[in-house]
Amino acid sequence: MKISALQPVTASDFPGRMAAIIFTQGCNFHCPFCHNGSLLPMDADCLIGEDTVYSFLKKRQKLLDGLVISGGEPCLQEDLAGFCRQVKDMGYAVKLDTNGSRPLVIEELLAEDLVNFIAMDIKAPLSRLPELTGTASHGEQISRSISLVAESGVDHLFRTTDVKPMLSSEDHRSIKELVPPGSCHVVQPFVAKNALAPSLRE
Ligand code: SF4
Incomplete structure (x- = not known):
């Protein structure tokens, strides 16, 4: 595991728990x-x-009583499952923040009961993923992860950042259609000042 930072406490990132956060x-x-x-x-x-x-x-x-594993993208880490197991064995609940691009890793974590909560980002409608993620399309993987998370029986939510200059109301409607019935979806505000792309910082 490559861990860059440890935030000692948060009362707001893991619903119902006092948690620490690590950033991979x-x-x-x-x-x-x-x-x-x-x-x-x-x-x-x-x-x-x-x-x-x-x-x-x-x-x-x-x-x-909880640890949030955020990033970066935690599902890229070797031995994420082993790390989660150790943390759970210490009595902590584990929350995973993920971009959903690695459904096989999510599947492994779920199969071994290694996560108590998953927050998965849906960054854009599938047709616009390359633009909003700066990579080749991961549409198939994102769709698979949405189904896995929604059907897992594990507490979860889907999240979208409201990147106003890039996402239209039509895009938001398309994103909502990706969220299975019964799953929670939150739209979080976009903070422009630290954006990766200089053109978005204004
Ligand atoms: S916002 Fe995008 S680039 Fe940044 S950590 Fe999350 S998935 Fe990676």
Whole structure:
């Protein structure tokens, strides 16, 4: 696991739990509106060892009951499943934040009961994914991940960032159509000032 940062506590990122957050290094998308640009390269200095995270969590067992694994894209990490297992064995619930591009990893985590909550981004209608993610289309993978997450029985939500200059109301309608009935979908505000693409920062 390549872990770039550890946020010691959050009361708002894991519904119903007091949690810490780790941010994994590396992402396979290059969303122009991303506000975590430093997390995108797969290699980086100043990584935090897994043992440091385990030891932090051990000390906080009476104060925290969850760990959010965010990124970057956590599903790119080797041995994500092993890491989740260790964290769960310490008594923590695990929340995964994902862009949905790696359905096989999500499937593995679900099959082994290693996540308690999944927040998955739906960044654009499938036809506009390349533009909004800065990569070749991952439409098939995103569709598969949506189904896996929605049918998993695990608490989950789908999220879309309201990138006003790029997403129209028609796009938002198309995104809503991708969300299966019974699943929650939230639209979160776009913060322009740290956007990856300079043209979006104004
Ligand atoms: S916003 Fe896009 S580029 Fe940034 S971390 Fe998330 S998926 Fe990766």
